[in-house]
Amino acid sequence: MPVCTKKCGKNATLRRPKTGDTLCKECFFEAFENEIHFTITRAKLFKPGSAVAIGASGGKDSTVLAYVLKLLNEKYQYGLKLVLLSIDEGITGYRDDSLKTVEQNKNDYKMPLKVLSYKDLYGWTMDEIVKQIGRKNNCTFCGVFRRQALDRGAAHLKVDYLVTGHNADDIAETVLMNILRGDLARLKRCTSIITDNGDGIPRVKPLKYTYEKEIVMYAYFRKLIYFSTECVFAPNAYRGHARTLLKDLEKIDPSVIMNIIQSGIFTSNVLMYIIS
């Protein structure tokens, strides 16, 4: 077993996909949390004293995000007021179970929780929508509804920021997908760490440079409770191609994920230049 590269003297428990360094469990926690702290401070994500809603689905990303944000907020005194915001799409066998996990997070992290449901907002649950339109394009409805639901929830909670658990893999995948379908407008904005659509509440991605694999390892070693079932309506959509491609690329060379984001950032520079 290789030794921990942080020179603590212990044996390493894992190899970091991003850098290839080997770390023991304790040093991994320290490095992982520091990286998110570095992202928050370097990209000046939050103004002190702001109210922040965490888009919580009960999945690994949002659970880790909520845990780490709470920890960093206390450790480095960001002065943030953290709230959990969940959307109940009304999917039996998926969201009903994952909301229980969010409830658990609420109690564990002592954060207020607001749940908004599609049924209350739009009069339809996803189950009813799928019954009506079938399994084709149902994710399109869900995506549009969720975007708006999160905005409405954040406005209702009167928060200054909405943070989501999008990780490095998600962003790299979106870059690839936007290239494959030639969507320049989305290619330009998909790598931004803060997206502000003008009148709405800025959406922030503090896990932008965090690998999905490390999020899973962090949640596992910290024994965090999260919900890991895939949506029952998970489609065989175009995004699936980009996802499989990215996973294959990661197997060959894990640094590809960071390279793709880097390329995305520079192409968005160029696009801004063209548009201006």
Next chain:
Amino acid sequence: MCSVGDDYQENELANHMERLDIKEVKTCNKCREKIPNVLLRRKDGYCKSCFLNGTEHKFKAFLGKHRFIKKDEYVLVNYTIGHPITSLLSFLRSGINASTPKQLKFNPIVLYIERNFHLNYEQRLRLLEQIQQHVREFNFPIYFTSFVQYACHSNIDFKTDYREITLNTNDCEEINKLYDSNISPTAQMEFYKQFEHRLLLESAKRLGCQHVFTCDLAFDVASQILTNVSLGRGSHLQMDIGVCDARDPNVTLIKPLRVFDIKELALYNYFNRLEPLVIKEQQFDPYLSVQNLLTNFVQNLQVNFPSTITTVVKTGDKLSMDKEIWQNKRCELCLLPIETQNGKFTSAEATEFSHWISTHPPDPKVPAIEIYNETIGATGKNARKYCFACSRISDFLIKQ
């Protein structure tokens, strides 16, 4: 949170294109009279003569539209074995011989870069002989040069006869001395590509050519775009995949076949009874390198989503380079300008911090970020020799 459906147009692309069989197409798309012999893009049928005229016209229209080449200039044609070069030489010969106003008025010179060190001596020699024979059929001058001599000894020697070229049995070992033995196949392929690129530019200058023609097809361009993005070359996309690569002020690299697909050229060769040179392909493992995986991906995509190649190529074309970047220092490997961060928090910086935090023991008194900012962050980037992507492979390079 589920990100499927966030981009709510994502199912649009899943609409498969119309697929026709050639028997279902009754008349030629162009002349509207004859029975089609060829079906392109799975929907457009053409008769033989319209197809051949159309293909030649497409080549000339490409050159005419961009007006790269002036009268009597010299163009170096990079010979790569296969259908594309055969069509390209035929397009050039028929264009130069034409007596119409659309006659091509420049002088092509063919160059073959010998890089077959995976074959044995006899096979290499036999191949060179066949290449010389092939080019002579089109009546163009040909030069041979050795990749190993350039990469290992910076020697560029041009031979007009294949028998004069230096072929050593230990070329493979020679080339392996260039880089660290731990090198990944991905980085190795990148090295070859960069060296070949530089050799082409250098050869063009020495042979008095102002332009270089390469045989990249639309398919190659699409997989190159994805490869470049995956290797962090997003800022230089235009140079590597664009119509014209102007990184050198004196020589431009042009991809005149980027508007074609392999089916068009194979059929063009077939109808004209042109025999391309055929060699046994090296075994292709899609999971060996990033380049192989993406080539394989684009190949598979072509089957279910045939319009994707065009979409990717067009997306790439729209990503031009920031003009201001040209004032920056050039990368020593790829010769392109080194990117500047402009205060942005990039993934390069995030990775640098990740490596730093993973290799430095924590100090109980001072927060890690403060130490990092004071040591690494404050000194800024040292005078960098390589661009982002090349810096990732330069560690493997032993000598240049």
